[in-house]
Structures are given as C-alpha cells and as structure tokens.
Amino acid sequence: MKLYAYCLASGIDSLPQPVQGISAAPVRLLKVENLVVLVSDLDTDAVSVTRENALTHAAVVRSVLDQTTPLPFRFGTLVTEQQLTNYISARKPALETKLETVRGCVEMSVKIIWDFSGHDQPEPPQKYQENEQGAGALFLAEKRREILGDERRAAHASEISTWLQENLNALARDKMVTVRPEGKLVLSAAHLVERSKIGQYRAKVEQLRADRPELHFLLSGPWPPYSFANVELEFKSQFGVS
Amino acid sequence: MNNPVNPVNPEILSNWDEEAELSLLETLDHVLNRGLVIAGEITISVADIDLIFVGLNVMVSSVETAREVLRRREME
Numbered sequence: 249m250k251l252y253a254y255c256l257a258s259g260i261d262s263l264p265q266p267v268q269g270i271s272a273a274p275v276r277l278l279k280v281e282n283l284v285v286l287v288s289d290l291d292t293d294a295v296s297v298t299r300e301n302a303l304t305h306a307a308v309v310r311s312v313l314d315q316t317t318p319l320p321f322r323f324g325t326l327v328t329e330q331q332l333t334n335y336i337s338a339r340k341p342a343l344e345t346k347l348e349t350v351r352g353c354v355e356m357s358v359k360i361i362w363d364f365s366g367h368d369q370p371e372p373p374q375k376y377q378e379n380e381q382g383a384g385a386l387f388l389a390e391k392r393r394e395i396l397g398d399e400r401r402a403a404h405a406s407e408i409s410t411w412l413q414e415n416l417n418a419l420a421r422d423k424m425v426t427v428r429p430e431g432k433l434v435l436s437a438a439h440l441v442e443r444s445k446i447g448q449y450r451a452k453v454e455q456l457r458a459d460r461p462e463l464h465f466l467l468s469g470p471w472p473p474y475s476f477a478n479v480e481l482e483f484k485s486q487f488g489v490s
Numbered sequence: 491m492n493n494p495v496n497p498v499n500p501e502i503l504s505n506w507d508e509e510a511e512l513s514l515l516e517t518l519d520h521v522l523n524r525g526l527v528i529a530g531e532i533t534i535s536v537a538d539i540d541l542i543f544v545g546l547n548v549m550v551s552s553v554e555t556a557r558e559v560l561r562r563r564e565m566e
Contacts, residue, residue: 256526297522299514299518302521305521306520306521319526320520320521320525321527323525332528335528357520468516474524474525477524477526478526478527479526
C-alpha cells in the first residue's frame, strides 16, 4: 500500500470537511514533524492520467486553500510513508522557507494568445526576384526572410512580456513567466499574489486587456501556488545541478 | 509604435466555451505540469491522454512531460 500525496501544509490540524481522493479513498492528514501532508491510500503502482483523477487531485489541494496556502505536489506523487518522511526531513528548511514565501498568497495566471501571421514581413529586396536570380539566391532570400521574421516575432514577444511585467510585478510577490514567440500562446505568466490584492490584480488585467485589444488574454485563478512550489527546480537553477 | 500583431481571429475562439475550457485546461496544466516533485516518484500512465489533450497548446508541455517521465522510468 502506498500513499498518494496531494499537498504539504503547515498550521492546520484537521480537514475542514471529509474529502475523497483518488479512487474515492478518504484523504487524511499525515503529520511529519511540524508539517502536514494531505494523503490517501492507494493500492496501485501508477496513477492514470484521466480527467477525473486530475480534477480530484486539484479538488483535494483546493479543499484547504481557505485555511492555509499549501504547497501542492505534482500529480502522480505516489510514495511510501518512509519515502515521504525522508523527503520532508531532508528538505525541511527549504520547504519551510517556501511555505513562508507563499503564506497568505494565491497563484494568478495570465496567458496571452496572439495572431502573428507575419504577412507584414518585409518583402525581399528586388535583386532577389525570381526572374533575375537562380535557385541559390532565392533560397538565401527565403532564409533571410525567415530569420527576419523570427527576429521580429521574438522582439515583439519580448516587448509584450516586458509590458506585462511592468504592469503586474508591483502586485505580485513572485512571478514565473514563459515566452514562446513561435506559438500562438505567446506568453504564460503565473503570479504569486497576496489574497488582499486579488481584486486589484484582476482590475489591472482588465485594464491591460483594454489597452491591447489585438491580444487575447486568458486570466484564471486564484490557484494554490503550483508554479511556486518546487524546491528542487529552484535548487537546480541556482546551483546548476541536475 | 508600429504593431505587427493582428487581432486574434474571432473564428478561432467563437466555438469555444472559453471559461469552461480554460478552467479545465488550466486545472490540468497546473496539476500535471507543476508542483512539488519527489524525484523518481511520479508514477502516471498516459493511456487516457486523449481525454485531456484538448484545444490550444496549453497542454502540450504536460503531455510531453508525462511521456518524458514514462520514457525515463522505462530506461531506469
């Protein structure tokens, strides 16, 4: 029998109401030193990625969000009690620091979709027109146009990212921003926002939406701080260890 | 400033119940792609991945993450 782990928290002694976890198993609190982990028993070696299981995981984590700000485990965290205890004991200072960072906050998410068709890319210089040059010159001209287009996409994606951060950073305790100029989903941002500032954050995004009608904004939240939970990733990024 | 970004084609979004789909996609993206990881202890299967791989490319990284995890486990 293994434990399915949903989230790590501090400052709670009981669940606000009975909660069903993966495979309808009851969720309980497992105390490890001064921290608690929401777990349920699971008699399997793997967890299927189904809509039901993913939503159940999310619902269990969310069930304590009114009481505290937990650190969610990623979907599929299936461990023995000994493994879980060892993990927490070995990383207790980092986990406590992380819990302190997210305390009183939630995660808000903004995604931006654009339609950068590139039809307004510069025309190739006249000297590369087909009737004057051979296949090699045409190939190079096409490559040049591709490169210029990529550079323009990257520059505008960067401008959008800078603009968004200039407007939202003041409302966030922390942020995670991913920019992908090559796709329609050009930017994904997660902000760690104090609960008292959620209204301000939403109002600001509405203002930004009005300021840039050519962009499509997807705003969601509040979420438990999934994007700000992973101490392992931070360790790797700080020390270059994988 | 000359802005080369075209307005998003309304047809792209017209058949999309944005709030409902966004809520589901965001939930799946958060749950599958983020959160505390106990190294080596993510044990998922992707047999039902078609159920969740819907719309946009929000989920692509999650699906790739799932497949990568399985690939790594097979190599271990």
